[in-house]
Amino acid sequence: QVQLVESGGGLVQAGGSLTLSCASSGLTFSDYAMGWFRQAPGKEREFVAAISRSGVTTYYVDSVEGRFTIARDNAKNTVYLQMNSLKPEDTAVYYCARRPFGLRSASRISSDYNSWGQGTQVTVSS
Secondary structure, three states: OOEEEEEOOEEEEOOOOEEEEEEEEOOOHHHOOEEEEEEOOOOOOEEEEEEOOOOOOEEEOOOOOOOEEEEEEOOOOEEEEEEOOOOHHHOEEEEEEEOOOOOOOOOOOHHHOOEEOOOEEEEEEO
């Protein structure tokens, strides 16, 4: 069974940093483009960052550009989201997502992903 398991969330003060991890099992990780999304209370899920299968191409939502970095280690079957200079508005549940098999490119669109993790809470205090 394919699983995506996020970890690394928590409570941090504004200006602090966190690194989220998403471990994948049950497939050849390098065959899949990956993404991170987030959902704040009362808001719709929004795109945060995405990375292609090779890791060469990355996309970010404007609000995190320059503060967040998405990366992957295909040997460890893991995708990461390094989050620096965190702001209270970054508070949300963060989800890791996987695109269907064989699609090389990263995507900003949630409906382009067909497998999701359970989410990890990130809370940034002011």
